[in-house]
Amino acid sequence: MSSPGPDPVVAAVAAELLREAEATIESLPAMLTAATAPDDVAAWLRYVGGVERGDRLDADRGRRVLAALARERHPRGTAAALRALLEDHYGCPAEVLDPGGTTWSAGSGPAPVPAGPPTLVVRLRIADPPPEADVEAVIRSAIPAHLPLRIEFAAGQLDAAASPTISPWGRRPA
Numbered sequence: 234m235s236s237p238g239p240d241p242v243v244a245a246v247a248a249e250l251l252r253e254a255e256a257t258i259e260s261l262p263a264m265l266t267a268a269t270a271p272d273d274v275a276a277w278l279r280y281v282g283g284v285e286r287g288d289r290l291d292a293d294r295g296r297r298v299l300a301a302l303a304r305e306r307h308p309r310g311t312a313a314a315l316r317a318l319l320e321d322h323y324g325c326p327a328e329v330l331d332p333g334g335t336t337w338s339a340g341s342g343p344a345p346v347p348a349g350p351p352t353l354v355v356r357l358r359i360a361d362p363p364p365e366a367d368v369e370a371v372i373r374s375a376i377p378a379h380l381p382l383r384i385e386f387a388a389g390q391l392d393a394a395a396s397p398t399i400s401p402w403g404r405r406p407a
Contacts, residue, residue: 267300275299283374289367290322297321315355315375322371323357330354332380352381362386 263269270278272292279295282302290298301321312329319327332351355372362368368384376382 267296270296270299278302284322294322294324310375310377315372318375319355319357319368319371323359323363323368325357325359327358328354328356330356350381352383354383354385356385356387358387360388 264271264274265278267275267278275292275296279290279299279302282299284290284298284302298321301317312331316327316329319325319329330353332353353372353376355368357368365384369382372382372384
């Protein structure tokens, strides 16, 4: 006695499910790319990536922030990454004055650490500033919780000769 073949209805349903799964898998790169992801997927990726106030971004700026997310994760915690995050988020030049707290010397003996509480100063060059609470939430998502913060808004452009990332000991490369 021979065994009966597969049920044609079950085989058709299984084939359709496999086609749908294959189509979904093939579209994953496009769905997970900032430029081509559907708006709802891009918003979810910003949420999963920890973008503060990502729900308040328009679609174009949200995609720029999402695209920048991967490159900002590597240097996360640096003044350069914070500056890039703010520039991507608000579309304006940002200065980050890093209080530091450690130093090095080519010679013997430690260099003095500046006196006073270490306060991170962030200056956004923007004509129409966003609410300070929104800016603070974005900054706090990228800095240590214990670090005091001062936010300043200024009009105009950055001085081209000045480094946008400055420490109390002088200019640092970005």
